[in-house]
Amino acid sequence: MIITKEITKDNELYLYMNGELIYKRWLNTGQSKVFDIMAYDKYTYASYTDLDVKNSPHLIEIKAKIRFRTTEEGGRMNGIKSGYRPNHVFEFKENGELKEAFMGDIQYEGDHSLKLGKEYIVLVRFLFIQRIERFMDIGRTWWINEGGRTVGEAKILEFEMPKKNN
Numbered sequence: 001m002i003i004t005k006e007i008t009k010d011n012e013l014y015l016y017m018n019g020e021l022i023y024k025r026w027l028n029t030g031q032s033k034v035f036d037i038m039a040y041d042k043y044t045y046a047s048y049t050d051l052d053v054k055n056s057p058h059l060i061e062i063k064a065k066i067r068f069r070t071t072e073e074g075g076r077m078n079g080i081k082s083g084y085r086p087n088h089v090f091e092f093k094e095n096g097e098l099k100e101a102f103m104g105d106i107q108y109e110g111d112h113s114l115k116l117g118k119e120y121i122v123l124v125r126f127l128f129i130q131r132i133e134r135f136m137d138i139g140r141t142w143w144i145n146e147g148g149r150t151v152g153e154a155k156i157l158e159f160e161m162p163k164k165n166n
Helices: 048-052
Strands: 003-007 012-017 020-026 032-034 059-068 087-089 102-107 119-127 141-146 149-160
Antiparallel strands (some): 012 020, 059 119, 087 141
8 A cells, every 4th residue: 555645836746545525625725625535434435515405315314402511511612503513422442532523513593602511402413424324323422522622512402314215
């Protein structure tokens, strides 16, 4: 296996595995895109930008009860806005390290911030291309992380899997 890196004059980073493009990062903005999910799967399996596709048939939509920890509980300094995209962790290793994180965004009506320490009902969307379906059970709890820090938790109330094309 050969991994190569290229930084273009437009300040874009490209990673190739065996000559195939697997990852691109726009260094000016910090945005990135994963092209080969099998080659780039240590913790996540896709690019956040894939959530932006309108009416995507590849989204799992979850109605969830969510609560963010207060600053005193080790959580965030301030509330979140709709569209917030943290890491979602469904299981940890015995030593406390996360096994893997999934990409998803948190959506709700209105332009207000969700306050820390309070419970809310929200829509959480995940990309189906991630291996997440094994965690889809009503009542399942998962954790909201920013980096290695857990800032909240959520519980599945309802969910809808993507429709399969026949």
